[in-house]
Amino acid sequence: MPHDPGKPHKLSQRQIVATITPEDTVSPSWGEFKFAQVSGGEITAAVEKVYAGGAAFPEVLCAPYEIGDITVTAHMDDYNEQSSEAGGAGVAVKLANLRGKVGRVYYTLTVFLTDCDIQVTGTDRVYTNALLVGITEPEGDASSGAPATFSLTFACQNVISELGVA
Numbered sequence: 001m002p003h004d005p006g007k008p009h010k011l012s013q014r015q016i017v018a019t020i021t022p023e024d025t026v027s028p029s030w031g032e033f034k035f036a037q038v039s040g041g042e043i044t045a046a047v048e049k050v051y052a053g054g055a056a057f058p059e060v061l062c063a064p065y066e067i068g069d070i071t072v073t074a075h076m077d078d079y080n081e082q083s084s085e086a087g088g089a090g091v092a093v094k095l096a097n098l099r100g101k102v103g104r105v106y107y108t109l110t111v112f113l114t115d116c117d118i119q120v121t122g123t124d125r126v127y128t129n130a131l132l133v134g135i136t137e138p139e140g141d142a143s144s145g146a147p148a149t150f151s152l153t154f155a156c157q158n159v160i161s162e163l164g165v166a
Contacts, residue, residue: 015114016124018072020107020152023129027105028097035072037149038111041127041156042068067156069134070109070127076138076148095150098135105132109154125161130154 017034045065049058078092098105109127112120134153 011113015116015118016111017114017118017120018109018111020072020109020130020154023106023108027101027107027132028094030094033074033091033094034112035074035152037073037151038070039073040068040070040153041125041159043159044068067127067159069153069155070130071134071136071151071153072109073136073149073151076150091150095135095137098132098152102132102135106130107132107154109156125159127154127156127159129158130156 014036016038017036018038019032019034020030022029043065046063048061048063050061051058074091076092077090107130109130111124111126113122113124115121131154132152133155134151136151136153138148138150140148
């Protein structure tokens, strides 16, 4: 039965994808490449609990929130097929270009929601000025047929939601 657009529906994890866009001309471009996994980005605020003399319960003092690092993960390839750019480079070339730039390049991470056909239906959240702080290289195992994956980890300064907030 097709989804009724007037009714809310649950999303599966496969319906949440991400892209990265360079903030400058130094950062290698990933074009329209979509990362298959997104994790992290939790938002937390440190607090202090202050007990007044003799108080049974503390007064809670707030602090600014912080955003946890975000990791995007995708499957490794060494072909040119995953790039929308003319004469584009595959993942292996893109990773080679990033290795020496960890801690020095900034990206905008955009997390998208998709429908059941994995067509983008909207932007969930956008992290601007996200600093690349880590690359997890693909692992090898001669006895495994599982797909090799790689990950990029970003330290985030802020988050913007393009969804309506009531």
